[in-house]
Amino acid sequence: MSAYRPSLFSSHPWHGVHPGENAPEELTAYVEMVPTDVVKYELDKDSGLLKADRPIKFSSVPPSLYGFIPRTLCDKKVGERCAARLKRSGIGGDQDPMDICILTERPFAHGNVLVPVMPVGGLRMVDRNEADDKIIAVLKGDAVWSGLDDVAKLPASLIERLRHYFLTYKLTPGETSSQVEIAEVYGREEAYETIKASFEDYRKKYLV
Numbered sequence: 001m002s003a004y005r006p007s008l009f010s011s012h013p014w015h016g017v018h019p020g021e022n023a024p025e026e027l028t029a030y031v032e033m034v035p036t037d038v039v040k041y042e043l044d045k046d047s048g049l050l051k052a053d054r055p056i057k058f059s060s061v062p063p064s065l066y067g068f069i070p071r072t073l074c075d076k077k078v079g080e081r082c083a084a085r086l087k088r089s090g091i092g093g094d095q096d097p098m099d100i101c102i103l104t105e106r107p108f109a110h111g112n113v114l115v116p117v118m119p120v121g122g123l124r125m126v127d128r129n130e131a132d133d134k135i136i137a138v139l140k141g142d143a144v145w146s147g148l149d150d151v152a153k154l155p156a157s158l159i160e161r162l163r164h165y166f167l168t169y170k171l172t173p174g175e176t177s178s179q180v181e182i183a184e185v186y187g188r189e190e191a192y193e194t195i196k197a198s199f200e201d202y203r204k205k206y207l208v
Helices: 076-086 156-168 188-207
Strands: 027-033 039-043 050-055 065-068 099-103 113-127 134-139 180-187
Touching: 027 039, 027 099, 076 113, 076 180, 076 188, 099 113, 113 156, 113 188, 134 156, 134 188, 156 180, 180 188
Parallel strands: 099 134
Antiparallel strands: 027 065, 027 113, 039 050, 065 099, 113 134, 113 180
């Protein structure tokens, strides 16, 4: 019997991590940022390493864990679903993995971790005519949030906090209007369908 040889390389968080056998109802998500971060961190798509993108210009910080769903892509199918829901035309995807906000009562010291989550809804965000959805999920097994099964049951103040963050997080000093809009807040079943569309977009670009 040959000896076990561990991999010398870590898996790429976007391409090398499976999103879960029970997806989209249960997922493995990758966390880029935590609520205490004052620097915008994001995945370097080429290397798979977490990089510092920019300092956060204002005092606004992420209201939840923030990252993406592995092996997803916001491309044609996600854009078409967004356009159909909003009764608009010409909306494409932003060519990034599907973003996800994760609610938990427990503080995380840092990002660059994989976590088990359960989607409960999402924000239909449009950034200069590109779909940039933000799935909302709860950390599986969380003592406070794991019993929640749909975004409609979240406190309105928490939804408003998420909306405000994403409407303002790209603003720079001197700007007064946002380039993005939150066109819809949707529930669990629509979150599932949006995630499925992002799986299909990923397969068509990277696996076909």
